[in-house]
Amino acid sequence: MFTTILSSLLLISSINPLTSPSCFPPIGKPISKLPETISIGSQESIETLYSTISKQARFPVNRLRITKGSDGSLLKNDAGITVSSTGVRNQSVIYVKDLGPQIGWRTVFIIEYLGPLLIHPLVLYVLRPYLYGGSKPLPPPSDLQALTCALLTLHFIKRELETIFVHRFSVSTMPFTYVFRNSAHYWLLGGVNLAYWVFSPSSPTATSNPNPALLYPGLALFVVGQLSNLSVHITLRNLRKPGSTERVIPTGFGFDWVTCPNYLFEVMAWVGVYLVSGLNWSVLLFLAVGAGTMMKWASQKEQRYRREFGDKYKRKRFVMFPGLW
Structure with a gap:
C-alpha cells in the first residue's frame, strides 16, 4: 500500500478554501524534510505510520500531527488502530504538520497544581498584611481561614502525589504553549482569585464563630470526596498496564452509579470546601x-466508551451526577 504525503505548505497552496471539505484550519507548521511518499502495509498500525514518517523525516514523533486528506480527520497515534480501518487507501493523501515543542502531560499537571499549592499559604501567612493592610490594624487570620487553607493545601498536595505516583497517561506529551492556557485555571481562578477573597478580613471565613450547619457537613463532604476520588483514580490506574495505552471498561466503586465517578467525587470535595468557607x-x-468543564469531559468519555466498546459497554443512565445528569 502506498500513501502520498503532502506537507502543510503544499496543502495550503493547493487547496482552495472555498471548495475544500470543511475548510480545515492550518493547525501546526510545515516540516522541511517530509518525504513525498511512503510505503506501509494496510494492516500496520497508525503508530507504525507515525514512527515511519518520524524516521524518514528525522523528526520527533511526538511533534507530528497527521490528518486524512479526504475529510481532515485526525489519525491518532494508536497501536491498536490499523491504517486500513481509518479509511486510508492506496494512493491516499495525508497531511503531516509540526505541532511545535512538546512537554510531558505529567509535567504539565505538576506545574498546574503547584500554583495554588504555593499561593494559598503564601497569601494567608506572608502576603496578607500587604494585600489588606490599611489605616486600621489587620486582625490575625481566623481559625476558619487557617482550616480552609489547610483543606486547599491538602487537596493540591493530593493532586501532585497522584500525578507523580498514580496517574498513567494515554498521551505522553502536549504542545508546550498549552501549559499557560491550562495553568491559568488553577493559578489565577483557583489560586490568586480564590485566595484573595477567602483570606480577606471581610470574608465569611474571617468569623470566629463558624456556622456548624455548614462546617461539619462541609468537612464530611471534603473527606469522603477526596478519599473516594483517590479510590477511583487507583481503580483507573490498575486497569491499564504500565506503558500500555489500551482502554478498558472501568468497573468498581462509583462506576455503577455514573460514567465518571472521579469527577463526581471531585465536585463533592469542592462542595465541602464551599460549605466550610461559609x-x-x-x-x-x-x-x-x-x-x-468536567461535565464536558464526562460526556465525551461516555461517547468514546460507546464508540470504542459498542455492545460490550452498557450505557450508564447518568454520566456524572446520579439522578440528575
Missing part, C-alpha cells in the same frame, strides 16, 4: 467552572 463566592465560581 459559602464564599470565589469558591463557588471555581467550583462552577470546574464542574462545567
Whole structure:
C-alpha cells in the first residue's frame, strides 16, 4: 500500500478554501524534510505510520500531527488502530504538520497544581498584611481561614502525589504553549482569585464563630470526596498496564452509579470546601467552572466508551451526577 504525503505548505497552496471539505484550519507548521511518499502495509498500525514518517523525516514523533486528506480527520497515534480501518487507501493523501515543542502531560499537571499549592499559604501567612493592610490594624487570620487553607493545601498536595505516583497517561506529551492556557485555571481562578477573597478580613471565613450547619457537613463532604476520588483514580490506574495505552471498561466503586465517578467525587470535595468557607463566592465560581468543564469531559468519555466498546459497554443512565445528569 502506498500513501502520498503532502506537507502543510503544499496543502495550503493547493487547496482552495472555498471548495475544500470543511475548510480545515492550518493547525501546526510545515516540516522541511517530509518525504513525498511512503510505503506501509494496510494492516500496520497508525503508530507504525507515525514512527515511519518520524524516521524518514528525522523528526520527533511526538511533534507530528497527521490528518486524512479526504475529510481532515485526525489519525491518532494508536497501536491498536490499523491504517486500513481509518479509511486510508492506496494512493491516499495525508497531511503531516509540526505541532511545535512538546512537554510531558505529567509535567504539565505538576506545574498546574503547584500554583495554588504555593499561593494559598503564601497569601494567608506572608502576603496578607500587604494585600489588606490599611489605616486600621489587620486582625490575625481566623481559625476558619487557617482550616480552609489547610483543606486547599491538602487537596493540591493530593493532586501532585497522584500525578507523580498514580496517574498513567494515554498521551505522553502536549504542545508546550498549552501549559499557560491550562495553568491559568488553577493559578489565577483557583489560586490568586480564590485566595484573595477567602483570606480577606471581610470574608465569611474571617468569623470566629463558624456556622456548624455548614462546617461539619462541609468537612464530611471534603473527606469522603477526596478519599473516594483517590479510590477511583487507583481503580483507573490498575486497569491499564504500565506503558500500555489500551482502554478498558472501568468497573468498581462509583462506576455503577455514573460514567465518571472521579469527577463526581471531585465536585463533592469542592462542595465541602464551599460549605466550610461559609459559602464564599470565589469558591463557588471555581467550583462552577470546574464542574462545567468536567461535565464536558464526562460526556465525551461516555461517547468514546460507546464508540470504542459498542455492545460490550452498557450505557450508564447518568454520566456524572446520579439522578440528575
